[in-house]
């Protein structure tokens with residue numbers, strides 16, 4: 001097990017990455033509860049509980065089994081109405097401020113569970129036990145929690161850091177291959193923006209990673225977490241450096257929005273967005289040809305990327321509405337080489353159009 005420490009202005013907590021963590025979770029959690037009498041609640045989905053619940057519950061003493069709450073699978077359930085329903089269930093089951101909530105699942109469970117913990121009785125402690133690669137490398141770290149509105153994703157939320165994160169890479173065994181690949185695009189992003197060693201590892205170990213070898217996955221997850229922890233430690237609230245985590249995301253989010261969040265998984269849309277960002281960087285001569293080629297090759301190596309159709313004006317419109325795009329400034333993350341991100345404010349519409357045209361030529365095929 002490798003432990004990475006997240007240290008921000010408002011919180012400090014460990015992220016444990018390894019194999020065979022679930023069967024020992026009970027004792028780890030007991031050490032984290034405020035009182036020995038504290039109750040433990042697990043928020044999960046019926047599917048994840050069916051696959052991994054027995055392992056998680058195995059080490060709890062029979063008289064102290066956690067109370068399990070369920071959220072159905074799907075982005076459409078990441079809504080305030082479910083936060084209210086679950087808060088009612090928590091209070092009916094006797095939860096109080098010393099209770100510990102465990103968010104056990106993918107990014108949806110983690111985001112909604114973290115937000116529930118942030119506001120239930122004005123805040124209770126929680127722990128993330130991410131079970132998708134995306135949640136392990138990205139969403140479980142950094143303290144952003146929240147739910148969607150019908151007018152946009154993640155528009156309601158709060159910063160609430162977990163007490164700890166336990167990422168057991170063995171849970172990824174049952175993850176559909178497409179979900180695994182989608183999460184890996186976020187790790188490719190980590191390599192491109194800040195970690196040349198991780199980039200090289202992803203290039204050289206492509207087969208064992210895609211085959212789900214625990215040792216390879218542990219290396220990828222821990223490096224990605226370490227990168228995010230470092231960035232979030234420097235800039236918790238996204239006033240500066242944290243922006244670089246949005247590499248590939250301005251256009252990626254636009255692609256997700258324009259395709260109705262149906263055609264592509266988040267990571268896949270980000271992969272297209274990264275290809276576009278690489279092309280803008282290259283055509284500005286900011287990024288050497290050689291590095292651009294390696295970046296594109298790495299993205300394709302973890303494909304295939306699903307095709308999609310979209311109109312350029314719709315994509316530009318959606319990119320302009322991105323909530324991270326401050327007051328008209330076309331803030332955009334580019335790259336100047338493997339391991340280097342550059343935030344610029346002067347990307348022109350013509351540059352975006354030309355990058356979008358070039359990815360659309362591949363996407364509509």
Ligand SMILES: NC(=O)c1ccc[n+]([C@@H]2O[C@H](COP(=O)([O-])OP(=O)(O)OC[C@H]3O[C@@H](n4cnc5c(N)ncnc54)[C@H](O)[C@@H]3O)[C@@H](O)[C@H]2O)c1
Pocket residue numbers: 045047048051073074075078105106107108109111131132133134135138139140141142143144145153154171172173174175176179266
């Ligand atoms: N808070 C943040 O900083 C942050 C960052 C990135 C993304 N997010 C959010 O994360 C969410 C997406 O997360 P996700 O990609 O993990 O999606 P998800 O939670 O929907 O999980 C994807 C699918 O995998 C299944 N699954 C989960 N674990 C499994 C396992 N071990 N075996 C088999 N199947 C399993 C789920 O049931 C689901 O069908 C989005 O809502 C996004 O907004 C948040």
Ligand SMILES: [Zn+2]
Pocket residue numbers: 138186249266270
């Ligand atoms: Zn992302």
